[in-house]
Amino acid sequence: MYIDGQFTESENGEWMDVINPSTDEVISQVPKATRTDVIRAIDAAEAAQIAWEETPAVERGKYLHAIADGIRAESDHIARLISEEVGKTLELSTVEVNFTADYMDYMAEWARRYEGEIVQSDRDNENIFVFKRAIGVTTGILPWNFPFFLIARKMAPALITGNTIVIKPSVESPNNAMAFAKIVDRVNLPKGVFNLVTGRGGEVGNELASNPKVGMVSLTGSVPAGQKVMEAAAANIIKVSLELGGKAPAIVMDDADLNLAVKAIVDSRVINTGQVCNCAERVYVHEKVRDEFTNRLVEAMKSVKYGDPLKDADIQMGPLINKAAQDSVQKKVDRAVEQGAKVICGGSKVPGKGSFFEPTIIIEATNEMEIVQEETFGPVIPVISFSNLDEAIKLANDSEFGLASSLYTRNLNVAMKAIKQLKYGETYINRENFEAMQGFHAGWRKSGIGGADGKHGLNEYLQTQAVYLQYDKDVQ
Numbered sequence: 207m208y209i210d211g212q213f214t215e216s217e218n219g220e221w222m223d224v225i226n227p228s229t230d231e232v233i234s235q236v237p238k239a240t241r242t243d244v245i246r247a248i249d250a251a252e253a254a255q256i257a258w259e260e261t262p263a264v265e266r267g268k269y270l271h272a273i274a275d276g277i278r279a280e281s282d283h284i285a286r287l288i289s290e291e292v293g294k295t296l297e298l299s300t301v302e303v304n305f306t307a308d309y310m311d312y313m314a315e316w317a318r319r320y321e322g323e324i325v326q327s328d329r330d331n332e333n334i335f336v337f338k339r340a341i342g343v344t345t346g347i348l349p350w351n352f353p354f355f356l357i358a359r360k361m362a363p364a365l366i367t368g369n370t371i372v373i374k375p376s377v378e379s380p381n382n383a384m385a386f387a388k389i390v391d392r393v394n395l396p397k398g399v400f401n402l403v404t405g406r407g408g409e410v411g412n413e414l415a416s417n418p419k420v421g422m423v424s425l426t427g428s429v430p431a432g433q434k435v436m437e438a439a440a441a442n443i444i445k446v447s448l449e450l451g452g453k454a455p456a457i458v459m460d461d462a463d464l465n466l467a468v469k470a471i472v473d474s475r476v477i478n479t480g481q482v483c484n485c486a487e488r489v490y491v492h493e494k495v496r497d498e499f500t501n502r503l504v505e506a507m508k509s510v511k512y513g514d515p516l517k518d519a520d521i522q523m524g525p526l527i528n529k530a531a532q533d534s535v536q537k538k539v540d541r542a543v544e545q546g547a548k549v550i551c552g553g554s555k556v557p558g559k560g561s562f563f564e565p566t567i568i569i570e571a572t573n574e575m576e577i578v579q580e581e582t583f584g585p586v587i588p589v590i591s592f593s594n595l596d597e598a599i600k601l602a603n604d605s606e607f608g609l610a611s612s613l614y615t616r617n618l619n620v621a622m623k624a625i626k627q628l629k630y631g632e633t634y635i636n637r638e639n640f641e642a643m644q645g646f647h648a649g650w651r652k653s654g655i656g657g658a659d660g661k662h663g664l665n666e667y668l669q670t671q672a673v674y675l676q677y678d679k680d681v682q
Contacts, residue, residue: 207236207237207239207243207247207401207402207403207404208384208387208390208391208400208401208402209243209246209247209250209401209402209403210246210247210250210253210254210397210398210401211250211391211395211396211397211398212397213387213391214237214243215237216237216238216239216240216243216405217239217240217242217243218238218240220237220238221235221236221237221238222235222236222237222238222377222404222405222406223235224236224291224377224378224379224380224381225291225378225528226290226291226293227291227292227293227524227525227526227527227528227560227561228290228293228513228514228515228516228517228524228525228559228560228561229514229559229560230529230559230560230561233290233291233381234291234380234381236380236381236384236404237404237405238404238405238406239374239403239404239405239409239410240405240409241409241410241413243403243405243410244372244403244405244409244410244413244414244417245413245417247372247401247402247403248343248345248372248401248413248414248417248419248420249419250397250398250401251343251370251371251372251398251399251401251419252342252343252370252398252419253398254370254396254397254398254399255340255342255343255368255369255370255398255399257396258365258368258369258370258396258399259340259368259369261368261396262317263317263318263320263366263367263368264317264318266314266317266365266366266368267314267315267316267317267366268314269365269393269395270310270311270313270314270362270365270366271310271311271314272393273310273389273390273393273395274307274308274310274311274314275307276389276392276393277303277306277307277310277386277389278304278307280385280389281300281303281304281307282300283385284299284303284354284382284385284386285299285300285302285303286299286516287381287382287385288302288303288353288354288379288382289515289516289524290381290516291350291353291378291379291380291381291382292350292351292353292378292379292527293479293515293524293525293526293527293560293561294478294479294515294524295515295521295522295523295524296515296516296519298477298478299515302352302354302355303354305355305643306354306355306357306358308643309355309358309359309362309643310358310362312362312643312644313358313362313363313366313664314362314366316363316366316367316661316664317366319661320338320366320367320661320664320665320668321338322335322336322337322338322670323335323336324336327674329676330679331676331677331678331679332674332675332676332677333674333675333677334672334673334674334675335672335673335675336670336671336672336673337670337671337672337673338367338665338668338669338670338671339368339668339669339670339671340367340368340369340667340668340669341369341421341422341445341667341668341669342369342370342419342420342421342422343369343370343371343372343419343420343421344360344364344369344370344371344372344420344421344422344423344424344667345371345372345373345374345414345415345417345420345422345423345424346360346361346364346371346372346373346374346423346424346425347374347407347411347414347415347423347424347425347426347427347431347435348360348373348374348375348376348379348383348426349376349426349427350375350376350378350379350527351478351481351482351483351527352478352482353375353376353379353382353383354382354383354386356426357373357375357383357386359426359658359659359663360373360424360658361373361400363658363663363664363666363667364667365399365400366664367664367667367668369421369422369667370398370399370400370401371399371400371401372401372402372403372414373400373401373402373403374402374403374404374405374407374410374411374414375402375404377404377405377406378527378528380404383402383404384402386402387400387402407431407434411425411431411434411435411438412434412438415434415435415438415439415444415446416438416439416441416442416444417442418442420442420444421444421445422444422445422446422447422666422667423435423439423444423445423446423447424446424447424448424656424658424666425446425447425448425449426448426449426450427449427450428450428451429450429451429652431450432448432450432654435448436448446655446656447654447655447656447657447658447666448654448655448656449483449609449647449648449649449653449654449657449658450483450607450609450649450652450653450654451483451581451607451609451652451653452483452484452485452487452581452607452609452610452649452653453487453488453578453579453580453581453605453606453607454484454485454486454487454488454607454609454610454611454612454630454639455486455487455488455489455490455601455602455605455611455612456471456474456486456488456489456490456611456612456613456614457490457592457595457598457599457602457611457612457613457614457615457624458471458489458490458491458492458495458499458614459492459595459598459613459614459615459617459620460492460494460495461615461616461617461620462492462495462614462615462616462636463614463616463636464495464498464499464502465502466614466636467499467614468499468502468503468506469506470486470612470614470636470637470638471486471489471503471587471612472503472506472507472510473638474486474612474638474639475487475507475565475585475586475587476507476510476522476523476565476585478524479512479523479524479525479526479563479584479585480582480583480584480585480586481526481527481531481583481584482639483581483583483609483610483653484609484610484632484639484641484647485610485638485639486587486612486639487581487582487586487587488578488587488588488590489503489587489588489589489590490590490591490592490598490601490602491589491590491591491592492591492592492593492598493591493592493593496589496591499589500550500567500569500589503567503587503589504550504551504567507551507552507565507566507567507585507587508551508565510522510523510565510585511523512524512525512556512562512565513562514560523565523585524562525560525561525562525563526561526562526563526584527561528561529561531561531583531584532555532561532562532563533555534583534584535555535563535582535583535584535586536554536555536563538576538577538580538582538584538586539553539554539566539568539577539586541576541577542568542571542575542576542577542588545572545575545576545577546570546572546575547568547569547570547571547572547575547577547588548568548569548570549566549567549568550567550568550569551564551565551566551567552564552565552566552567552585552586553566553568563584563585563586564585565585566584566585566586566587567586567587567589568586568587568588568589569588569589571588571589571590572590573590573601573604575588578590579605579606581607595620595623595624599623599624599627599628602628603627603628603629605651606651606652607649607651607652607653608629608630608631608649608650608651608652608653609630609631609632609649609650609653609654610630610631610632610633610634610639610649611628611630611632611633611634612633612634612635612637612639613625613628613633613634613635613636614635614636615635615636621635629650629651630649630650631646631647631648631649631650631653631654631657632645632647632648641659642659642660643659643660644659644660645659645660646658646659646660646662646663647659647663648662
């Protein structure tokens with residue numbers, strides 16, 4: 207682990223295995239942190255925070271730029287670490303690493319740009335200032351699906367605004383986080399500003415959310431994990447930022463460019479083996495083009511190649527993260543069939559080593575089925591037809607999630623109506639589901655609280671201080 211500028215083992219000397227999901231082999235061991243270890247990291251972050259906040263923002267930004275340079279220098283090595291421990295294609299891992307470096311640079315450039323306000327007063331001898339202040343100690347609890355980028359998504363805005371941070375990577379993907387910590391150490395970031403602890407959420411995550419020295423906890427994960435974080439944070443009224451599950455609908459109108467729609471939806475569904483919370487998880491297609499669209503979709507999904515990302519270069523998909531995920535996706539598909547749906551492509555676990563699952567298409571599903579309502583997190587697409595836009599929007603909004611949505615149409619009026627009526631934090635028109643770092647990634651309903659990226663994501667790590675300054679206007 208990396209605590210107070212030092213690499214360290216856990217207090218109790220226990221270790222956890224890290225498994226390659228393509229081969230089922232143990233590839234490393236990392237420390238299993240105790241509550242005492244986490245408290246030590248939080249204490250280090252608290253001790254470093256005041257001096258870090260007093261450091262000019264532009265100087266803080268220079269450290270982020272240096273980390274970005276360090277990431278680029280080791281991009282090939284880090285990409286292989288990611289592919290090895292989470293099964294992501296090497297191409298996608300490389301994109302993630304480079305995007306992370308760009309994100310660090312982007313957030314560093316906010317050093318001279320984030321600002322407060324001067325507000326008009328009702329009194330003639332008063333100025334009202336609204337200052338933006340750091341929150342203090344922040345914590346970040348990460349998932350395994352984009353493990354490297356999400357370090358930066360939580361760490362970069364925290365540090366540029368004067369906060370310090372303690373990060374917990376997923377137990378499935380700690381190796382790339384260790385590589386990140388080594389880069390941080392080499393740029394001589396002041397000790398305690400960035401800390402990294404490895405361990406299980408029940409003990410480590412709970413302390414990161416409940417410790418009274420923490421001012422904000424940010425989690426990317428499942429709805430149950432978010433609920434536990436909220437419960438833990440409630441005791442001390444800690445600010446909570448949550449990016450949780452999704453069940454993104456994709457609406458394909460009868461005037462859509464079907465080649466574009468098929469490619470974007472398939473890419474969205476097989477990227478990272480379908481383990482992306484904001485990518486299309488259910489498709490609504492107009493009845494006039496249902497058959498043609500479905501036939502093209504089947505053809506495209508059947509052509510998807512999968513394998514070990516470190517051995518097979520010409521693939522679009524690797525394994526699921528572990529055997530438990532493989533079993534979960536299989537149960538969801540089987541349950542859909544039991545409820546009356548029909549599998550027309552794939553539908554099964556791939557036997558042998560690794561946690562592979564076939565690219566799968568399900569038809570004759572209804573909106574009430576679990577496969578349509580519950581997050582699958584695998585390469586599975588249920589397809590449902592509709593007769594008009596109002597019906598499609600109603601079906602799309604029938605979800606407890608509200609992270610992302612998409613629409614394929616050539617009609618501007620249709621697009622504008624859907625944009626206004628779709629109840630989702632993100633809507634993509636005629637393109638794949640992939641957000642920009644300068645946008646704002648935030649979900650509605652059970653998909654989360656708060657958000658990330660852009661100026662709005664930066665503001666998540668700031669709190670306001672209003673100052674009412676009266677002065678003597680008659681002074682000579």
